Amino acid sequence: MTTATAIFPNPLRWALGLWRDQKHRGTIIQIMALVALLLFIGIIIRNTAINLQALGLEIGYDFLTEPANYDINQHLIDYNSLSSHLRATAVGVINTALVSVCGIILATVIGLFAGILRLSKNWLVNRIMYAYVEFGRNVPVLLQILLFHALIIHTLPHPRASLSPMDGVFLSNRGFYVPQPVLEPAAWAILAALVIAAALAWWFAGHAKRVQENTGRHYPVFTINAALIIGLPLLAFFLAGRPIGLDFPQLKGFNYQGGMVLRPEFTALWFALSFYAGAYIAELVRAGILAINRGQTEAAYSLGLKPNWTMRLVILPQAMRVMVPPLISQYLGLIKDSSLAIVIGYMDIVATIGGISLNQTGRALECMSITLFIYLSISLGVSTVMNWYNRRVSLVER
């Protein structure tokens, strides 16, 4: 460029020279676009500030410590109407997390089964799964949530006439009631047994793997470990004199009291989100499996592996590599879709801080910014974890 400035001593010509150079022109356009973008954001912020000032409103987060004054039906931490807006937010976050985690687990299970069955050679199974996938993907998730909610509310009976498939279990349009375990002091023995069983199972899995690698001998690891993890605590339960009691739900007045309950709002949202995301995941699973060369299956068969072993040990681990990146977006999508909870009155983040708190305090900007921040944090957290998993399962390329 020194020669260029020597040839064009005139600054205008020098600038023109820069512009004519393809590389420099690219940089200049990028700088201009960046400045324009920053300018645009700046104008929006300035305008908001000016308009708020004109209305005499100030941004402030002091209201968060004031009593919320409203009740929330499902709270996993202590909460009453005298708790603060901050605590109401926490209740909302926990409710969102609960339905998201449950939803992701169920959606993955549904998706895995539907995806594999979709490839089945059985005509009926194949067609049923095809119908499910097409319905799940092509009906808006909002309608599915409303559909599940309406199904529960309108088909299940009133609490006074609730279905009771077994003792202490009640099914009505107010929810699904089951007995709640009540821990007595001696219950620590069961917990200790569980920890010991888990440690043993972990050791045994490692041991079995080493033995198989060295000698080729195969232990039924799953069966033995399952027996360990269930059996040892069960043994402790009886040895310690049955230290876990059950609190049975009882119909008192209008509703069942005691026990544990899955509210219809939670159930409807959970099923709808899982059903919807499951349809997408089924297609991901199918695509992942089809992406694996047919030769892999044939090679596995020729080694004498049974079909379900072939799927579990050969096909799925490879298919996972293809599936994980789109699966991340599915999980994130499910978490964000859970924000539709308010249509059926499930008290998630949007319903608490982004809804009732916003309404009652009128602090729209503050409440919305908090809601945005929480969703952003959750989503970024989930994608960090999933990306780490993706790096672990992906092929190491050299």
Next chain:
Amino acid sequence: MRSLKFIALCAALASLAAGGAKAATLDDVKAKGHLQCGINTGLPGFAFTDNRGNWQGFDVAYCEALAAAIFGKARGNVKYTNLTGKTRFPALASGEVDVLSRNTTWTYSRDTDLKQTFVGVNYYDGQGFIVPKSLGVGSALELNGASVCIQTGTTTELNLAGYFRDNNMDYEPVPIETNAEAIKLYQAGRCDAYTTDASGLAATKAAFDSPGDHVVLPEIISKEPLGPLVRHGDDEWADIARWVLNALIIAEEKGITRRNVKRMARRSGDDAEANRMFGNEGSFHEMLRLPKTWARDAIAENGNYGEIFEKYIGRNTDLGLERGVNALWTQGGILYAPPFR
């Protein structure tokens, strides 16, 4: 070139957003040629569509009176924005609507913290409960442990929490976005009781297939003075909104009806207050910067307060509400307009 266009677009957007913040609301309304009125998304008696799709009702009638006071008649001069409990205040604050007439309770924090001006009360309401008769409940104090449907974003939600807390009772709140949705859940048995303003309960009950199967409990657990409101910052506009409402109440006090208002306005009788209101004495209309005939036009639209009440929510309607405390102060109620002088 693309980035230049982008900057131009930004500038255009910015100037759009910056303008329109400060002019007087009356001038804005006159300039655009109509009044933008915020009303309910649908509440029998208060805001509903007739069989030709036009909005009608107790709250809508106020919008029409206000539009008539400014433009001479409401037809073609008023447009409606349907607002939920959640969207109503942002819509008013941002200038999307000029006035909000949507059964909104006048409270301290809405007045001060949300920077709004309530221009009066057009219905003194209170929160009650409705339950199916089959439950055999006779009092709200027997509702311990019940599931209660509520509309979120309303004062009823806070009253409900306070009432059950004060009386040491438990309940399961079932929050719902709209009135219609809440009623559906109540009828399906998701909740034992539905709570909202007593006027809303009457409207709800009237819309049931078999109203006799439900009872409204006797307890009224809160004060809900409902009225129209405008945003802070334009006192002249608030005055207009306030005195249109007052004119309707004064008209009832003086027996000025939809039918006789033209005659009453023309003939300057002995009633000095009516003469001042109709511009036969002094030039009071100039103080509001309205046409001389503003009060006459406002009353001619749907009649006086009492006529509006009877037409939409009174005894002979489906709602069948009694005047009760909403009767004039001269007739045992608390409805009272300041003197027009």
